[in-house]
Amino acid sequence: MATARINASSCFPTSRRLDCEIHVSLRAKTVTVRYPLTKAAPRRHLVRRANKDRNLVVNAMEAAEEKPTKRYPGEPKGFVEEMKFVVMKMHPREHANEGKKEFNGPVSTWNFTIEGYLKFLVDSKLVFDTLEEIIHESTVPAYVGLKNTGLERAENLRRDLEWFKEQGHKIPEPMVRGKAYSQYLKNIADQKDHPALICHFYNINFAHSAGGRMIGTKVSQKILNNKELEFYNYNGQLPGLLQNVGQEVNKVAELWTREEKNHCLEETETSFKLYWEIFRYLLP
Numbered sequence: 674m675a676t677a678r679i680n681a682s683s684c685f686p687t688s689r690r691l692d693c694e695i696h697v698s699l700r701a702k703t704v705t706v707r708y709p710l711t712k713a714a715p716r717r718h719l720v721r722r723a724n725k726d727r728n729l730v731v732n733a734m735e736a737a738e739e740k741p742t743k744r745y746p747g748e749p750k751g752f753v754e755e756m757k758f759v760v761m762k763m764h765p766r767e768h769a770n771e772g773k774k775e776f777n778g779p780v781s782t783w784n785f786t787i788e789g790y791l792k793f794l795v796d797s798k799l800v801f802d803t804l805e806e807i808i809h810e811s812t813v814p815a816y817v818g819l820k821n822t823g824l825e826r827a828e829n830l831r832r833d834l835e836w837f838k839e840q841g842h843k844i845p846e847p848m849v850r851g852k853a854y855s856q857y858l859k860n861i862a863d864q865k866d867h868p869a870l871i872c873h874f875y876n877i878n879f880a881h882s883a884g885g886r887m888i889g890t891k892v893s894q895k896i897l898n899n900k901e902l903e904f905y906n907y908n909g910q911l912p913g914l915l916q917n918v919g920q921e922v923n924k925v926a927e928l929w930t931r932e933e934k935n936h937c938l939e940e941t942e943t944s945f946k947l948y949w950e951i952f953r954y955l956l957p
């Protein structure tokens with residue numbers, strides 16, 4: 674609501690006239706209008722005129738005021754929340770609710786096979802290998818806080834695949850889906866597209882910590898005799914690790930323009946599609 678303050682005390686004489694001001698405030702902005710009146714003009718004229726002008730000034734300010742800036746879902750809580758909002762909309766509804774059904778959602782009806790699961794692990798390893806190498810070897814300031822976060826999975830996956838080998842399983846070579854995602858990550862790193870890369874960093878790591886872990890539990894129960902794989906084992910408390918990484922990503926994104934943030938959010942679709950292809954090895 675606009676208010677106008679007629680500041681009669683700010684009438685001050687100059688050599689030939691009496692200048693007075695009114696201040697009109699609209700939300701955070703204040704406009705000052707100066708009235709050059711002759712010394713002879715009585716103050717009540719000034720007040721009358723200022724009152725009349727006040728509405729004109731308010732209207733002009735309202736017209737000039739920028740439209741309220743768009744709020745993005747999740748924005749008040751930080752950029753990671755914005756990313757979460759976007760990716761959750763991409764999940765099929767029954768998958769997004771999976772965690773609320775005490776692991777008895779559709780994933781529990783999947784008939785996992787060792788063969789499919791090994792493909793999933795091998796291609797996931799290639800993706801984590803690539804992502805971790807890019808982040809680790811980079812000197813880009815935006816990635817500094819994303820090194821050695823405790824979410825790294827490549828080494829744990831290597832140990833899991835070793836275990837499968839010891840059990841007598843043949844470990845496949847990386848396949849086209851894993852190679853496609855790995856190559857895509859290398860391309861955006863070469864292009865120095867940091868917002869896009871950080872989008873993938875978030876989605877790959879956080880997807881694994883959420884739906885990925887649920888799937889891991891089911892696989893373990895159904896076909897691995899409850900064997901706990903290293904892939905799902907973190908050095909430290911996972912919620913704390915995720916919170917720290919989330920804070921680091923939020924800090925980086927605070928330096929971005931809205932365009933860079935939107936570019937990062939738009940990249941979610943590619944990340945979801947590419948990683949979804951790898952999850953599909955698990956489908957019967």
Ligand code: HEM
Nearest residue numbers: 757760768769771772876879880883884944945948949952
């Ligand atoms: C079978 C496949 C999948 C299932 C069953 C699944 C399931 C879930 C579930 C249940 C959640 C937790 C929702 C909540 O917090 O209430 C979740 C979160 C998430 N998923 Fe998926 N998801 C799958 C695939 C993917 C893919 C392909 C991506 C993207 C690459 C992805 C990215 C994420 C992310 C980033 C989160 C948010 C984690 C967080 O910020 O806490 N998910 N998913």
